[in-house]
Amino acid sequence: MTAGGEPKSLSDITKDMGLNMSDVAAFSGLDESTIFRLWDNVEWLDRISGRSLQSLMSSVPGIAEYSMAHALRKRRDELVADLHGEGLTVNLRALEKSSVAQPHLLNALEAGLHIMRGQATQKTSSFIARFWGREQDTALEALYSTTPDEGLLDDPQKLYDSSVDLAPRLNRKTYSFHSILALNILTHQVSKVTGELEADLGFEVPGRQAAFMMRGVVMGSLISSNDFDLAERYRKELDATPVYAALEEWSFPTYTRDGRISSDFALPSSLSLRNTAVEVLREIAVYNDAYLYYLVSTYIPLALRRDPAFGGKIPELVQALELRVVDCADRRIRQTCNMLVRRLKGLA
Numbered sequence: 001m002t003a004g005g006e007p008k009s010l011s012d013i014t015k016d017m018g019l020n021m022s023d024v025a026a027f028s029g030l031d032e033s034t035i036f037r038l039w040d041n042v043e044w045l046d047r048i049s050g051r052s053l054q055s056l057m058s059s060v061p062g063i064a065e066y067s068m069a070h071a072l073r074k075r076r077d078e079l080v081a082d083l084h085g086e087g088l089t090v091n092l093r094a095l096e097k098s099s100v101a102q103p104h105l106l107n108a109l110e111a112g113l114h115i116m117r118g119q120a121t122q123k124t125s126s127f128i129a130r131f132w133g134r135e136q137d138t139a140l141e142a143l144y145s146t147t148p149d150e151g152l153l154d155d156p157q158k159l160y161d162s163s164v165d166l167a168p169r170l171n172r173k174t175y176s177f178h179s180i181l182a183l184n185i186l187t188h189q190v191s192k193v194t195g196e197l198e199a200d201l202g203f204e205v206p207g208r209q210a211a212f213m214m215r216g217v218v219m220g221s222l223i224s225s226n227d228f229d230l231a232e233r234y235r236k237e238l239d240a241t242p243v244y245a246a247l248e249e250w251s252f253p254t255y256t257r258d259g260r261i262s263s264d265f266a267l268p269s270s271l272s273l274r275n276t277a278v279e280v281l282r283e284i285a286v287y288n289d290a291y292l293y294y295l296v297s298t299y300i301p302l303a304l305r306r307d308p309a310f311g312g313k314i315p316e317l318v319q320a321l322e323l324r325v326v327d328c329a330d331r332r333i334r335q336t337c338n339m340l341v342r343r344l345k346g347l348a
Contacts, residue, residue, distance in 0.1 A: 007042035027059040079109040086116035089154040104139035120169035129181035144189045177263035184216035191220030226288040277311035
């Protein structure tokens, strides 16, 4: 966020360009009386109509940039104040230097506010559920992060505690697609940081709720703990429980937007995993050995059943696995990778 987010009047924005009221009115096609009413008012954005703003943005340099910066700054300041009231301090330096789009980061801060207020309502579930997706997940990851100068909060411990408290109360009495997604997202973020399988994170109910909650915890724990035995236990659970396998197959394509997010957790019979392939290739390169084992033993075989061409990325997948397996110390992981590579070379 730059200083451009500070309140400025139209006269402040245009003075360095040497434009006066008549110039702005002529270029924008607006009445000079309209420009006059806005000219010296630092709150002019709250008073202008959408159509008039579009005219100014398209005709006067700097208006579009200022409008965006001001809107981001205003929302940011409100969220910073509200989170401070809940006992959380936002790391403004990390927020400003992040490579993640600012609107995504502000949405993550708002999710944190919902969590801190602890209201297990449909509105809360619905909002948190919107973070099912690569970019949204990256923003939420920054909210929970403990990495100095990267985490959006100076100390996210209260956020962890509130997440653990909120998760089992999310729409406990009734089936809700959004509550299932929200529960998965919360458990995933907390377990990714703590590396622990927290029994208190979820609730024991049969079917998709328990299955999806388990997946969130397992994925987060694998990323943080590098636990091969956990990856193997998860694989065996999927082999034994069809609903777990179905949710596993659904998760990647909807997360990467290859498939449409649907409340019945169904995928079309014909589906190209183009975006999923790109994400899997990224994860092969950046995540630990236990997570790699999960990919090669569990997810990639499922994906190949859905899309044998793997989004047209079979050669890239073979290359990524051959490069990655060189660094694997565990013989079991190397064997599983090599078996998959041999199978893929038969498909290519």
